Amino acid sequence: MSKPAVLVSRALFPEVLERLRRHFEVEDNPEDEVLDAPALRQRLQAKQGLLAAGGERISAELLAACPALRVVANMAVGYNNIDVPACTARGVLVSNTPDVLTETTADFGFALMMAAARRMSEAERYLREGRWTKWRYDLLTGSDVHGATLGILGMGRIGQAIARRGAAGFGMRVLYHNRSRLPPDTEAALGAQYVDKAALLAQADHLVLVLPYSAASHHAIGAAELALMKPTATLTNVARGGIVDDGALAAALRAGRIAAAGLDVFEGEPAVHAELLALPNVVLTPHIASASLRTRRAMADLAADNLIAALTGGVPPTPVNPEVLAAARA
Ligand code: GLV
Numbered sequence: 081m082s083k084p085a086v087l088v089s090r091a092l093f094p095e096v097l098e099r100l101r102r103h104f105e106v107e108d109n110p111e112d113e114v115l116d117a118p119a120l121r122q123r124l125q126a127k128q129g130l131l132a133a134g135g136e137r138i139s140a141e142l143l144a145a146c147p148a149l150r151v152v153a154n155m156a157v158g159y160n161n162i163d164v165p166a167c168t169a170r171g172v173l174v175s176n177t178p179d180v181l182t183e184t185t186a187d188f189g190f191a192l193m194m195a196a197a198r199r200m201s202e203a204e205r206y207l208r209e210g211r212w213t214k215w216r217y218d219l220l221t222g223s224d225v226h227g228a229t230l231g232i233l234g235m236g237r238i239g240q241a242i243a244r245r246g247a248a249g250f251g252m253r254v255l256y257h258n259r260s261r262l263p264p265d266t267e268a269a270l271g272a273q274y275v276d277k278a279a280l281l282a283q284a285d286h287l288v289l290v291l292p293y294s295a296a297s298h299h300a301i302g303a304a305e306l307a308l309m310k311p312t313a314t315l316t317n318v319a320r321g322g323i324v325d326d327g328a329l330a331a332a333l334r335a336g337r338i339a340a341a342g343l344d345v346f347e348g349e350p351a352v353h354a355e356l357l358a359l360p361n362v363v364l365t366p367h368i369a370s371a372s373l374r375t376r377r378a379m380a381d382l383a384a385d386n387l388i389a390a391l392t393g394g395v396p397p398t399p400v401n402p403e404v405l406a407a408a409r410a
Contacts, residue, residue: 084391085148086129089115089136096380103388104129121145129387131155132162138174140166151396153387155379157181157238157370158320160293164401171407174400175386178237180378181370186241188369189318192342193286195363196314198222199340202360223285223312223339225250231284232256233277233300234291234319240270242288247271255280258291281308286316293320303328309338316342318369321349330355333362344369 086104088097091112100106107123109115115123120136124146132138134156140163143149151173152162159176167174195201199222206212206220230246232239235258246252247270254272257280261267267274281287287309291297301315302325309315315338317324326347332338333356340361346352349367356362370379386396390405399405 084128085126086131086387086391087123087127088131089120089123090133092131093377093380096377096384100131100384100387103392117142124149129153129391131383131387134158134161136161138162138167143167143170143172151175151387151390153383153390154400155383157185158292159400160320162400168401168404171404173386173390173396173404175383175390175396175398176400177379177382178398180382181375182237182241184372184375185238185318185369186245188344188365188371189238189242189288189290189316190245192318192344192363192365192369193288193314193316194225196316196340196342196361197225197286199361201363205360223314225252225286227251228285229253229255229283231280231287232272233280233287233289234258235262235272236290236292238318239288239290240266240272242290243270243272252286255283277305278308281305282310284313285310286314289315289317289319289323291319291323293322297323299323299325299328301325301329303331306332306337311336311338313338314340314342318344321346326353326356330359333359 083103083105086106088106088108090109097106097108115136121142124130126148128148129151130149131153134154138152138161143166149172152167153175154162155177157176157178159174162174164174199220203220230252232243235256239256243254247254255275256272257275257277261274300323306328329341330353333341342363344365345367352364382398386398389396
């Protein structure tokens with residue numbers, strides 16, 4: 081029997097490609113070319129599976145143009161790049177990579193928050209530019225993280241991992257807001273208190289965003305929300321571009337309506353709002369929150385596990401729309 085054909089949309093660990101080749105005819109992308117919609121459509125012709133890097137838009141139109149496609153294994157925990165209902169309607173299984181990146185992403189979120197609070201990037205630029213000529217009592221003074229109030233918007237796995245760091249490691253008071261409230265025993269174990277969104281914005285010294293992107297969370301933080309925050313507060317986004325109105329954030333940072341921000345994700349990335357690039361009080365990183373070598377390898381392995389299981393009659397470990405599997409078995 082011939083092997084199923086799959087596309088690996090972007091460059092990937094050679095060991096993972098090798099593993100995929102044991103099961104599939106693999107078309108890979110060693111040049112790591114970013115595939116636009118026509119290129120993706122063309123390369124997906126007659127492919128049963130796609131290992132996507134998370135940035136590709138999987139739309140109803142693409143699915144209609146690629147009728148052989150059975151599985152989209154996204155190498156990311158977020159899957160807002162994929163029209164999941166359209167996939168489900170066509171019997172296309174979607175999988176993501178939860179759990180394996182939780183702690184690594186929480187580490188980075190915490191680091192970004194600390195870097196914003198303590199003006200780490202600004203301080204390094206100051207030093208590298210040769211401006212450090214003497215000690216001064218208020219040189220690059222920032223705000224404390226320990227003992228401060230940590231606000232978490234979105235309290236899934238990554239939010240909870242950030243809460244644990246804040247409460248256990250830094251003695252922070254942890255407030256959160258989420259679509260659904262956690263069970264009381266989970267709240268107690270985390271030392272986290274549920275508040276409404278307005279209270280979260282008003283009380284947080286350091287607000288961290290870890291909610292999924294959807295139409296409902298588009299511009300969840302805009303001018304009105306920023307106006308509720310403390311002028312001394314920091315805002316950190318390790319979730320998705322588009323959750324924050326980047327123009328409104330730049331205006332707030334410029335006007336001192338909040339003190340600083342740490343951003344790993346942007347509206348329209350890899351482009352970054354020109355005003356953010358020009359501001360000193362924002363730490364900017366290129367969407368690398370999950371990027372420890374070990375975790376990226378675990379994400380690639382999990383995406384491959386899903387692809388292999390789904391196309392060889394196994395049980396995919398982390399499906400997003402498992403109803404597709406149930407329907408196929410019925
Ligand atoms: C990265 O942004 C992810 O969703 O895993």
